[in-house]
Amino acid sequence: MTVHDKHFSPLVVGLGGTTRATSTSERTLVKALEAAERAGARTRLFSGAFLARLPIYDPATAADSAELTELLEAVRIADGVLIATPGYHGSVSGLIKNALDGLEGLRADVRPYFEGRAVGCIVTADGWQACGTTLAALRTIVHALRGWPTPLGVTFNPSAGVLYDQDGGFSEERDARQIDMLAQQVVDFARMRAAVA
Numbered sequence: 082m083t084v085h086d087k088h089f090s091p092l093v094v095g096l097g098g099t100t101r102a103t104s105t106s107e108r109t110l111v112k113a114l115e116a117a118e119r120a121g122a123r124t125r126l127f128s129g130a131f132l133a134r135l136p137i138y139d140p141a142t143a144a145d146s147a148e149l150t151e152l153l154e155a156v157r158i159a160d161g162v163l164i165a166t167p168g169y170h171g172s173v174s175g176l177i178k179n180a181l182d183g184l185e186g187l188r189a190d191v192r193p194y195f196e197g198r199a200v201g202c203i204v205t206a207d208g209w210q211a212c213g214t215t216l217a218a219l220r221t222i223v224h225a226l227r228g229w230p231t232p233l234g235v236t237f238n239p240s241a242g243v244l245y246d247q248d249g250g251f252s253e254e255r256d257a258r259q260i261d262m263l264a265q266q267v268v269d270f271a272r273m274r275a276a277v278a
């Protein structure tokens with residue numbers, strides 16, 4: 082099978098979440114990765130617990146971190162990316178920003194940072210204002226990292242209703258549809274890029 086095959090299975094790397102056991106951003110990221118798999122992708126998750134093991138980014142010592150090296154190697158070979166962050170004080174959480182800072186290790190790559198890859202952005206926050214400001218901030222960071230934010234960005238406000246039902250699915254069909262669409266856009270872009278490579 083070649084990348085020109087319509088059955089080409091892109092690798093979608095997801096990073097996000099928090100260290101909370103009931104992290105809504107992480108749960109939503111997992112849902113998005115599952116949706117990417119249904120769309121034909123292979124996936125890899127870097128959870129909040131993993132990202133919490135990254136040292137605070139320091140250019141002088143970044144290469145010493147086995148966890149950061151693992152993250153860099155995964156993003157380097159990714160065909161698409163999904164990022165999920167909570168809104169913290171109106172913006173991206175420090176945990177997620179630190180992981181994104183660590184991607185500075187990809188600056189000298191032939192394909193730096195997120196270049197040539199679609200990036201689906203997910204935000205959960207307890208207020209609509211932070212949903213909007215955090216999504217805008219995350220998409221700006223993705224632009225700086227030369228990624229292509231998908232047309233759809235997804236924001237959820239769990240305080241405005243019940244996001245998940247007792248079985249772990251989305252309570253509202255429209256929320257599930259948004260995540261499916263986001264994942265599909267990441268996978269479609271990867272296939273389009275592969276077709277013209």
Ligand SMILES: Cc1cc2nc3c(=O)[nH]c(=O)nc-3n(C[C@H](O)[C@H](O)[C@H](O)COP(=O)(O)O)c2cc1C
Binds near residue numbers: 167
């Ligand atoms: C330090 C901190 C700052 C937060 N700041 C905001 C905020 O500015 N606006 C907002 O709507 N929610 C804010 N929240 C609420 C979180 O965005 C919300 O609970 C989110 O869903 C948490 O993500 P998680 O479930 O993945 O841990 C904050 C929460 C924390 C812990």
